[in-house]
Amino acid sequence: MTPAQARARFRGGLVTPTAGWCDGATQANLITVPRAQAWDFLLFAQRNPKPCPVLDVLDAGAVTGPLMPDGDVRTDLPLYRVYVDGEQVAETPDVSEWWRADLVSFLIGCSFTFERALGSAGVPVRHVEQGVNVPMYRTSWRCREAGAVAGPLVVSMRWVPADLVATAVAVTARYPAVHGAPVHTGDPRELGIADLDSPDYGDPVRPEPGDVPVFWACGVTPQAAVVESRPPLAIAHAPGHMLITDARDDDHRI
Incomplete structure (x- = not known):
């Protein structure tokens, strides 16, 4: 299509x-x-x-x-x-x-633009496999303010097998116009996220054994700024x- x-x-x-x-x-x-x-x-x-x-x-x-x-x-x-x-x-x-x-x-x-490249590099994209929306979370990290506009960073999360995290970072770093490399890998509490099963936007995604959470900056961030x-x-x-x-x-x- x-x-x-x-x-x-x-x-x-x-x-x-x-x-x-x-x-x-x-x-x-x-x-x-x-x-x-x-x-x-x-x-x-x-x-x-x-x-x-x-x-x-x-x-x-x-x-x-x-x-x-x-x-x-x-x-x-x-x-x-x-x-x-x-x-x-x-x-x-x-x-x-x-x-x-x-x-x-x-x-x-x-x-979503770099997900094809992730798949081509052998990195599974779990939300696509499971037929659900990618999970997204408001974080405790603040964006830099601009005039009257302020708000938190929103991130998208993808479960990635631990041995493929470096590959996922390298692949997505080559797409800076669509968020680029992850902003965080591992413990979601460092982003102020309490529960990965309760995303602020999108759907929860089921990890496979050996997966770790990897977080990318997300284009829903402007909507969080609109709310604030x-x-x-x-x-x-x-x-x-x-x-x-x-x-x-x-x-x-x-």
């Missing part, structure tokens, strides 16, 4: 996490805020490039761009979340009714339900 075909299916109403979709196509997180708040969000991303690697920024009111020239950021993700004054008020497959001419959309790199910083309106992807772009994973490999 091509990215355009996938977007058409989502536009038609299909709701599903996108891990494993459109092999080799770059997936992106979405955060959309009014133009009055966009500079602070751009500065927040610049100051926190691990969780917020910017792939593109659309003009105010624009709904498409070079990463999906036939796409529409209002309809072409499988599921969205809408926030008003930092409170989630809707989860919907279409945000057209919320759209305004002053909204600026940021496309943020997604760690309370802009008047924000639109984002529902965690794990990404924008599939026409860009290729290898475009982001060094």
Whole structure:
């Protein structure tokens, strides 16, 4: 399936996490805020490039761009979340009714992009094997603030066999535009995470014997900042339900 075909299916109403979709196509997180708040969000991303690697920024009111020239950021993700004054008020497959001419959309790199490379290197991707969404957690680590925008680091977690952790680090380090190398391996308490079976976003994933938890910075971080910083309106992807772009994973490999 091509990215355009996938977007058409989502536009038609299909709701599903996108891990494993459109092999080799770059997936992106979405955060959309009014133009009055966009500079602070751009500065927040610049100051926190691990969780917020910017792939593109659309003009105010624009709904498409070079990463999906036939796409529409209002309809072409499988599921969205809408926030008003930092409170989630809707989860919907279409945000057209919320759209305004002053909204600026940021496309943020997604760690699903490097999962194909992990698999090719022999590193299992457990959430894909188990058919569930990747688990994500708010941490006690703070991002660097930018104007009115502040919030915690959010991480995604993948169980990795202990003897393949070094491989996973080396593979993902070659994708800095989509979060790059892990930020932590091992004890989740060092990140302020109390229970891996209770993710803040996504689904719990069952480890196999010999697996250890490995944590990557996550593009849901801007949503945690929305909750804390309370802009008047924000639109984002529902965690794990990404924008599939026409860009290729290898475009982001060094």
